[in-house]
Amino acid sequence: MIFWELFKTFFIIGLVSFGGGYAMIPVIELEVTEHDWMTLQEFTDIIAIAGMSPGPIATNSAIFVGYQTAGLLGAVVSALGMILPSLCIILLISMFFNKANKHRTVQSAFYGLRPIIVGLIVYAAIKFALSNQLIGAISSHTFSLLCIFALSLLALVKFRVHPAFVIMSAGVIGVILY
Known part of the structure; x- marks a missing residue:
């Protein structure tokens, strides 16, 4: 049954995935x-x-996938599957957080998870760019996209420009260039 498959799939994703929605x-x-x-x-x-x-991109994605696959009930089932593991884990962790957070093994585990989370986010960005043909053979179009990316990153990291302004600016530059 499609509803069970949606719930089970997103429940497992919600249960075993670390690093937030982009990961x-x-x-x-x-x-x-x-x-x-x-x-x-x-x-x-x-x-x-x-x-x-x-809202969170992973939950939004689950909702859209569920809706596309099985309508409104599919969206609800997918959303529940995605958020229930986090809700249960947060409730359990909150009961033991102060004790567990100070434990050396827990701190080491979280420290070890950081690089893979960054890797998953970078992988998602590259996969997204490739599937939308944003990167590929070097052309003036690709070069201009890389320039927009570099300028946006510079504005965010070096000059601490608000992300909303960077997004709007990139959109305006896109309208002008394309």
């Missing part, structure tokens, strides 16, 4: 394409919409 995108993509719920291009479009929508 979950490659895992969600793998499951969505393996289940043939949508094509890679459809999933990429959903990620773009989920990223622009308010």
Whole structure:
């Protein structure tokens, strides 16, 4: 039954994925394409919409995938599957947080998870860029996109410009250039 598959898939993703929504995108993509719920291009479009929508991108993605696959009930089931593991884990952790947080093994585990989370986020960004043909053969179009990226990164990191302003500026530059 499709509702059970949606719930089970997103429950497992929510249970075993670390690093936030962007780190979950490659895992969600793998499951969505393996289940043939949508094509890679459809999933990429959903990620773009989920990223622009308010709320966590992983939950938004689950909702959009569920809706695309099985309508409104599919969206609800997918959302529940995605958020229930986090809710249960947070409730359990909150009961033992002060004791566990100071434990050396816990601190070491979290320290060890940091590089893979960064790697998953970078992988998702590269996969997204490749599937939308934002990167590929070097052309003036690719060069201009890389310049927008570099300037946006510089504005965010070096000059601490508000992300909303950077997004709006990049959009205006895109309208002017393309």
